Amino acid sequence: MKTLSRSLLFLALAATGTAFAQDPHAGHRTAAKPSADPHAGHAKPKIKAGAHDAHAGHPIPAAKDDPHAGHDMAAMDHGTRGADPHAGHTMPAAETDAHAGHNGGALDHSAHGPDPHAGHRTPDLPASAAPREPVPVPTAEDFAAAFPTLAPNAMEHAPAFNSLVVFDHLEAWDNAHDSGQAWGIDSWFGGDIHRLWLRSEGERSDRHVQDWSADALYGRAISPWWDFVAGVRHDNGHQRPDLTRAAVGFQGMAPYKFEVSAMAYLGGTRKAELAVEIEYDVLLTNRLILQPVIEANLVAGDDPQRGVGKGLSSVEAGLRLRYEITRRFAPYVGFVHERVYGNTADLHRDAGAAASESRWVAGVRLWF
Secondary structure (H helix, E strand, O other): OHHHHHHHHHHHHHHHHHHHHHOOOOOOOOOOOOOOOOOOOOOOOOOOOOOOOOOOOOOOOOOOOOOOOOOOHHHOOHHHOOOOOOOOOOOOOOOOOOOOOOOHHHOOHHHOOOOOOOOOOOOOOOHHHOOOOOOOOOOHHHHHHHOOOOOOOOOOOOOOOEEEEEEEEEEEEEOOOOEEEEEEEEEEEEOOOEEEEEEEEEEEEOOEEEEEEEEEEEEEEOOOOEEEEEEEEEEEEOOEEEEEEEEEEEEEEEHHHEEEEEEEEEOOOOOEEEEEEEEOOEEOOOOEEEEEEEEEEEEOOOEHHHOEOOEEEEEEEEEEEEEOOEOOEEEEEEEEEEEEOHHHHHHHHHOOOOOEEEEEEEEEEEEO
Protein backbone atom coordinates (compact mmCIF):
# COMPACT_ATOMS: atom_id res chain seq x y z
CA MET A 1 0.00 0.00 0.00
CA LYS A 2 2.80 2.35 0.79
CA THR A 3 4.40 1.49 -2.50
CA LEU A 4 1.21 2.51 -4.39
CA SER A 5 0.94 5.84 -2.56
CA ARG A 6 4.51 6.76 -3.42
CA SER A 7 3.91 5.93 -7.09
CA LEU A 8 0.86 8.26 -7.28
CA LEU A 9 2.75 11.09 -5.59
CA PHE A 10 5.61 10.73 -8.06
CA LEU A 11 3.24 10.92 -11.03
CA ALA A 12 1.58 14.06 -9.63
CA LEU A 13 4.93 15.77 -9.16
CA ALA A 14 5.98 14.81 -12.68
CA ALA A 15 2.83 16.39 -14.15
CA THR A 16 3.37 19.55 -12.16
CA GLY A 17 6.96 19.84 -13.31
CA THR A 18 5.84 19.75 -16.95
CA ALA A 19 3.45 22.75 -16.40
CA PHE A 20 6.18 24.76 -14.67
CA ALA A 21 8.48 24.26 -17.62
CA GLN A 22 5.90 25.75 -19.99
CA ASP A 23 4.91 28.90 -17.91
CA PRO A 24 7.32 30.22 -15.31
CA HIS A 25 4.57 32.42 -13.87
CA ALA A 26 1.98 29.70 -13.80
CA GLY A 27 0.10 29.89 -10.55
CA HIS A 28 1.29 33.44 -9.81
CA ARG A 29 -1.19 36.35 -9.36
CA THR A 30 -1.29 38.33 -12.62
CA ALA A 31 -0.62 42.10 -12.28
CA ALA A 32 -0.80 44.99 -14.77
CA LYS A 33 2.01 45.07 -17.30
CA PRO A 34 4.84 47.33 -16.28
CA SER A 35 5.01 48.85 -19.78
CA ALA A 36 1.44 50.16 -19.41
CA ASP A 37 1.61 51.37 -15.83
CA PRO A 38 4.67 50.66 -13.62
CA HIS A 39 2.61 51.55 -10.53
CA ALA A 40 -0.38 49.29 -11.34
CA GLY A 41 -1.50 47.40 -8.25
CA HIS A 42 0.60 49.52 -5.93
CA ALA A 43 -1.07 51.30 -3.08
CA LYS A 44 -0.92 55.02 -3.74
CA PRO A 45 -0.02 57.00 -0.65
CA LYS A 46 -1.74 60.30 0.06
CA ILE A 47 0.41 63.32 -0.84
CA LYS A 48 0.62 66.00 1.82
CA ALA A 49 0.03 69.52 0.39
CA GLY A 50 2.91 71.89 0.93
CA ALA A 51 4.32 75.19 -0.31
CA HIS A 52 6.89 73.24 -2.33
CA ASP A 53 4.32 71.09 -4.13
CA ALA A 54 2.77 72.92 -7.16
CA HIS A 55 0.17 70.17 -7.58
CA ALA A 56 -0.93 69.99 -3.95
CA GLY A 57 -4.68 69.47 -3.73
CA HIS A 58 -5.03 68.10 -7.28
CA PRO A 59 -7.26 64.97 -7.34
CA ILE A 60 -4.81 63.00 -9.51
CA PRO A 61 -1.12 63.49 -8.87
CA ALA A 62 1.13 63.39 -11.89
CA ALA A 63 3.91 60.81 -11.92
CA LYS A 64 7.39 62.18 -12.42
CA ASP A 65 8.12 59.99 -15.40
CA ASP A 66 4.62 60.23 -16.92
CA PRO A 67 3.56 63.85 -17.79
CA HIS A 68 0.00 62.72 -18.56
CA ALA A 69 -0.49 60.53 -15.52
CA GLY A 70 -3.80 61.39 -13.92
CA HIS A 71 -5.30 62.95 -17.04
CA ASP A 72 -8.71 61.85 -18.16
CA MET A 73 -7.47 59.98 -21.21
CA ALA A 74 -10.91 58.77 -22.16
CA ALA A 75 -12.15 62.35 -22.67
CA MET A 76 -9.23 63.30 -24.87
CA ASP A 77 -9.77 63.48 -28.60
CA HIS A 78 -6.42 62.29 -29.87
CA GLY A 79 -7.37 63.33 -33.35
CA THR A 80 -7.10 66.99 -32.35
CA ARG A 81 -3.97 66.79 -30.21
CA GLY A 82 -1.90 68.21 -33.01
CA ALA A 83 -3.98 71.42 -33.01
CA ASP A 84 -4.38 71.70 -29.21
CA PRO A 85 -1.84 69.88 -26.96
CA HIS A 86 -3.97 70.68 -23.91
CA ALA A 87 -7.25 69.32 -25.25
CA GLY A 88 -9.15 67.56 -22.49
CA HIS A 89 -7.02 69.01 -19.68
CA THR A 90 -8.66 70.69 -16.73
CA MET A 91 -7.36 74.30 -16.93
CA PRO A 92 -7.74 76.23 -13.65
CA ALA A 93 -7.59 80.04 -13.73
CA ALA A 94 -4.07 81.29 -12.98
CA GLU A 95 -2.93 84.58 -11.53
CA THR A 96 -1.04 85.35 -14.75
CA ASP A 97 -4.18 85.03 -16.87
CA ALA A 98 -5.41 88.59 -17.56
CA HIS A 99 -8.77 87.25 -18.75
CA ALA A 100 -9.38 84.92 -15.79
CA GLY A 101 -13.01 85.24 -14.72
CA HIS A 102 -14.21 86.51 -18.10
CA ASN A 103 -17.23 84.94 -19.69
CA GLY A 104 -15.20 82.50 -21.74
CA GLY A 105 -18.21 80.84 -23.22
CA ALA A 106 -19.11 84.03 -25.06
CA LEU A 107 -15.61 84.53 -26.46
CA ASP A 108 -15.25 84.27 -30.20
CA HIS A 109 -11.67 83.03 -30.58
CA SER A 110 -11.71 83.69 -34.30
CA ALA A 111 -11.99 87.41 -33.54
CA HIS A 112 -9.04 87.58 -31.13
CA GLY A 113 -6.70 88.63 -33.95
CA PRO A 114 -8.21 92.05 -34.76
CA ASP A 115 -9.91 92.58 -31.36
CA PRO A 116 -8.14 91.20 -28.23
CA HIS A 117 -11.21 92.09 -26.12
CA ALA A 118 -13.77 90.46 -28.40
CA GLY A 119 -16.45 88.73 -26.36
CA HIS A 120 -15.68 90.62 -23.14
CA ARG A 121 -18.64 91.82 -21.22
CA THR A 122 -19.10 95.56 -21.73
CA PRO A 123 -19.74 97.40 -18.47
CA ASP A 124 -22.81 99.54 -18.19
CA LEU A 125 -22.16 103.23 -19.04
CA PRO A 126 -23.24 105.93 -16.60
CA ALA A 127 -26.22 108.06 -17.48
CA SER A 128 -23.97 111.12 -18.10
CA ALA A 129 -22.23 109.29 -20.99
CA ALA A 130 -25.44 108.72 -22.88
CA PRO A 131 -25.58 110.30 -26.40
CA ARG A 132 -26.75 113.90 -26.34
CA GLU A 133 -29.06 115.66 -28.72
CA PRO A 134 -27.10 116.71 -31.88
CA VAL A 135 -26.55 120.41 -32.64
CA PRO A 136 -29.18 121.59 -35.13
CA VAL A 137 -28.12 122.84 -38.57
CA PRO A 138 -27.93 126.70 -38.63
CA THR A 139 -30.80 128.30 -40.50
CA ALA A 140 -30.97 131.50 -42.52
CA GLU A 141 -32.43 133.27 -39.49
CA ASP A 142 -29.46 132.17 -37.37
CA PHE A 143 -26.98 133.57 -39.91
CA ALA A 144 -28.92 136.84 -40.16
CA ALA A 145 -28.84 137.23 -36.37
CA ALA A 146 -25.09 136.47 -36.18
CA PHE A 147 -24.07 138.67 -39.14
CA PRO A 148 -26.44 141.62 -39.39
CA THR A 149 -26.28 143.94 -42.38
CA LEU A 150 -24.26 147.03 -41.49
CA ALA A 151 -25.37 150.51 -42.39
CA PRO A 152 -23.29 152.48 -44.93
CA ASN A 153 -20.13 154.02 -43.44
CA ALA A 154 -20.81 152.23 -40.15
CA MET A 155 -17.18 151.03 -39.97
CA GLU A 156 -15.54 154.45 -40.33
CA HIS A 157 -13.00 155.35 -37.72
CA ALA A 158 -13.95 157.71 -34.96
CA PRO A 159 -12.93 161.29 -35.72
CA ALA A 160 -9.48 162.09 -34.38
CA PHE A 161 -6.91 164.75 -35.21
CA ASN A 162 -3.28 163.72 -35.74
CA SER A 163 -0.20 165.22 -37.34
CA LEU A 164 3.22 164.21 -38.66
CA VAL A 165 6.14 166.38 -39.78
CA VAL A 166 9.05 164.59 -41.49
CA PHE A 167 12.32 166.23 -42.56
CA ASP A 168 13.08 163.55 -45.11
CA HIS A 169 16.42 165.14 -45.87
CA LEU A 170 18.16 168.10 -44.26
CA GLU A 171 21.68 168.03 -45.67
CA ALA A 172 24.77 169.94 -46.77
CA TRP A 173 27.61 169.38 -49.23
CA ASP A 174 30.99 170.87 -50.04
CA ASN A 175 32.83 169.79 -53.18
CA ALA A 176 35.28 171.21 -55.71
CA HIS A 177 32.61 173.11 -57.63
CA ASP A 178 30.58 174.69 -54.85
CA SER A 179 28.95 174.13 -51.51
CA GLY A 180 25.39 174.38 -50.36
CA GLN A 181 22.44 173.01 -48.44
CA ALA A 182 19.15 171.31 -49.35
CA TRP A 183 15.96 170.34 -47.60
CA GLY A 184 12.85 168.26 -48.18
CA ILE A 185 9.87 168.42 -45.81
CA ASP A 186 6.69 166.34 -45.95
CA SER A 187 3.92 166.81 -43.36
CA TRP A 188 0.21 166.18 -42.86
CA PHE A 189 -2.50 167.20 -40.38
CA GLY A 190 -5.93 165.62 -39.91
CA GLY A 191 -7.56 162.23 -39.47
CA ASP A 192 -7.34 158.85 -41.13
CA ILE A 193 -9.55 159.82 -44.08
CA HIS A 194 -9.19 163.57 -44.60
CA ARG A 195 -5.86 165.40 -44.31
CA LEU A 196 -4.06 168.61 -45.12
CA TRP A 197 -0.68 167.97 -46.75
CA LEU A 198 2.09 170.61 -46.64
CA ARG A 199 5.35 170.07 -48.55
CA SER A 200 8.44 172.07 -49.29
CA GLU A 201 11.82 171.47 -50.95
CA GLY A 202 14.68 173.64 -52.19
CA GLU A 203 18.40 174.32 -52.43
CA ARG A 204 20.68 177.05 -51.21
CA SER A 205 24.11 177.91 -52.67
CA ASP A 206 26.29 181.00 -53.07
CA ARG A 207 24.54 182.41 -50.02
CA HIS A 208 21.20 182.49 -51.87
CA VAL A 209 18.19 180.23 -52.09
CA GLN A 210 18.38 179.34 -55.75
CA ASP A 211 15.15 177.39 -56.11
CA TRP A 212 12.37 176.38 -53.78
CA SER A 213 8.74 175.23 -53.88
CA ALA A 214 5.81 174.77 -51.49
CA ASP A 215 2.67 172.62 -51.88
CA ALA A 216 -0.64 172.91 -50.01
CA LEU A 217 -2.86 169.90 -50.78
CA TYR A 218 -6.08 168.33 -49.59
CA GLY A 219 -5.78 164.56 -49.30
CA ARG A 220 -8.40 161.86 -49.01
CA ALA A 221 -7.73 158.18 -48.41
CA ILE A 222 -9.10 156.06 -51.26
CA SER A 223 -7.69 152.75 -49.96
CA PRO A 224 -5.68 151.58 -46.97
CA TRP A 225 -2.46 152.41 -48.86
CA TRP A 226 -3.28 155.25 -51.26
CA ASP A 227 -4.37 158.91 -51.04
CA PHE A 228 -5.75 161.24 -53.67
CA VAL A 229 -4.40 164.79 -53.29
CA ALA A 230 -5.27 168.10 -54.94
CA GLY A 231 -4.29 171.71 -54.26
CA VAL A 232 -1.80 174.38 -55.32
CA ARG A 233 1.97 174.63 -55.83
CA HIS A 234 4.10 177.72 -55.66
CA ASP A 235 7.67 177.97 -57.10
CA ASN A 236 10.20 180.76 -56.52
CA GLY A 237 13.92 181.40 -56.34
CA HIS A 238 16.78 183.89 -56.59
CA GLN A 239 16.16 186.25 -59.52
CA ARG A 240 13.28 184.09 -60.74
CA PRO A 241 9.62 185.10 -61.08
CA ASP A 242 6.91 183.47 -59.05
CA LEU A 243 4.99 180.55 -60.52
CA THR A 244 1.73 179.26 -59.06
CA ARG A 245 -0.05 176.22 -60.50
CA ALA A 246 -2.79 173.72 -59.72
CA ALA A 247 -1.63 170.36 -58.40
CA VAL A 248 -3.37 166.98 -58.49
CA GLY A 249 -2.09 163.44 -58.07
CA PHE A 250 -1.78 160.21 -56.10
CA GLN A 251 0.60 159.08 -53.40
CA GLY A 252 0.98 156.03 -51.25
CA MET A 253 2.72 152.70 -50.84
CA ALA A 254 2.97 150.31 -53.79
CA PRO A 255 3.49 146.54 -53.44
CA TYR A 256 6.81 145.52 -51.88
CA LYS A 257 6.78 148.77 -49.84
CA PHE A 258 7.80 151.22 -52.55
CA GLU A 259 6.71 154.73 -51.59
CA VAL A 260 5.41 156.41 -54.74
CA SER A 261 4.28 159.96 -55.53
CA ALA A 262 2.90 160.97 -58.94
CA MET A 263 1.90 164.64 -59.25
CA ALA A 264 0.67 166.71 -62.20
CA TYR A 265 1.09 170.51 -62.12
CA LEU A 266 -1.11 172.48 -64.48
CA GLY A 267 -0.81 176.11 -65.69
CA GLY A 268 1.91 178.73 -66.10
CA THR A 269 4.48 178.92 -68.84
CA ARG A 270 5.25 175.20 -68.61
CA LYS A 271 1.56 174.41 -69.32
CA ALA A 272 1.83 171.02 -67.63
CA GLU A 273 4.47 169.14 -65.70
CA LEU A 274 4.56 165.56 -64.41
CA ALA A 275 6.78 164.78 -61.42
CA VAL A 276 7.29 161.16 -60.30
CA GLU A 277 9.25 160.14 -57.21
CA ILE A 278 9.99 156.59 -55.97
CA GLU A 279 11.60 155.82 -52.61
CA TYR A 280 12.45 152.58 -50.85
CA ASP A 281 13.95 151.65 -47.45
CA VAL A 282 16.35 148.71 -47.30
CA LEU A 283 16.75 147.49 -43.69
CA LEU A 284 20.36 146.30 -43.39
CA THR A 285 19.84 145.98 -39.65
CA ASN A 286 17.12 147.10 -37.30
CA ARG A 287 18.68 150.59 -37.18
CA LEU A 288 20.97 150.81 -40.23
CA ILE A 289 18.83 151.67 -43.28
CA LEU A 290 19.80 152.30 -46.92
CA GLN A 291 17.41 154.59 -48.81
CA PRO A 292 17.55 154.82 -52.62
CA VAL A 293 15.50 157.64 -54.21
CA ILE A 294 14.83 158.54 -57.85
CA GLU A 295 12.88 161.54 -59.16
CA ALA A 296 12.05 162.50 -62.77
CA ASN A 297 10.30 165.53 -64.30
CA LEU A 298 8.54 165.72 -67.67
CA VAL A 299 7.50 169.21 -68.96
CA ALA A 300 4.99 170.10 -71.70
CA GLY A 301 6.33 173.64 -72.51
CA ASP A 302 9.55 175.67 -72.34
CA ASP A 303 10.23 177.93 -69.34
CA PRO A 304 13.48 179.72 -70.24
CA GLN A 305 13.29 182.18 -67.32
CA ARG A 306 13.81 179.24 -64.94
CA GLY A 307 16.08 177.24 -67.20
CA VAL A 308 13.52 174.48 -67.90
CA GLY A 309 12.84 173.14 -71.39
CA LYS A 310 10.18 170.95 -72.97
CA GLY A 311 10.42 167.19 -72.73
CA LEU A 312 12.29 165.16 -70.14
CA SER A 313 13.60 167.96 -67.99
CA SER A 314 15.72 166.32 -65.27
CA VAL A 315 16.43 163.09 -63.37
CA GLU A 316 17.87 163.00 -59.86
CA ALA A 317 19.05 159.83 -58.11
CA GLY A 318 20.20 159.62 -54.52
CA LEU A 319 21.50 156.94 -52.17
CA ARG A 320 21.54 157.70 -48.44
CA LEU A 321 22.66 155.46 -45.58
CA ARG A 322 21.25 156.45 -42.19
CA TYR A 323 21.58 155.16 -38.67
CA GLU A 324 18.56 155.59 -36.43
CA ILE A 325 19.86 156.57 -33.02
CA THR A 326 16.20 156.81 -32.15
CA ARG A 327 13.26 156.31 -34.47
CA ARG A 328 12.82 160.07 -34.61
CA PHE A 329 16.44 161.04 -35.21
CA ALA A 330 18.82 159.50 -37.75
CA PRO A 331 22.04 161.02 -39.18
CA TYR A 332 23.09 159.88 -42.64
CA VAL A 333 25.66 160.15 -45.42
CA GLY A 334 24.90 159.78 -49.10
CA PHE A 335 25.61 160.42 -52.72
CA VAL A 336 23.40 162.44 -55.13
CA HIS A 337 23.62 162.65 -58.92
CA GLU A 338 21.53 165.05 -61.02
CA ARG A 339 21.35 165.35 -64.79
CA VAL A 340 19.32 167.51 -67.22
CA TYR A 341 18.21 166.46 -70.70
CA GLY A 342 16.94 167.90 -74.00
CA ASN A 343 16.05 171.56 -74.14
CA THR A 344 16.83 171.95 -70.45
CA ALA A 345 20.43 170.82 -71.06
CA ASP A 346 20.75 173.36 -73.88
CA LEU A 347 19.52 176.17 -71.61
CA HIS A 348 22.08 175.17 -68.95
CA ARG A 349 24.93 175.20 -71.44
CA ASP A 350 23.88 178.62 -72.74
CA ALA A 351 23.97 179.91 -69.15
CA GLY A 352 27.47 178.40 -68.61
CA ALA A 353 26.29 175.64 -66.29
CA ALA A 354 27.05 171.91 -66.55
CA ALA A 355 24.44 169.40 -67.69
CA SER A 356 25.16 167.05 -64.76
CA GLU A 357 26.31 167.34 -61.17
CA SER A 358 27.35 164.83 -58.51
CA ARG A 359 27.96 165.48 -54.83
CA TRP A 360 28.53 163.74 -51.51
CA VAL A 361 26.14 164.82 -48.81
CA ALA A 362 25.76 164.48 -45.05
CA GLY A 363 22.68 165.30 -43.07
CA VAL A 364 19.99 164.20 -40.68
CA ARG A 365 16.51 162.79 -41.00
CA LEU A 366 14.02 163.52 -38.23
CA TRP A 367 10.32 163.57 -37.55
CA PHE A 368 7.93 164.69 -34.85
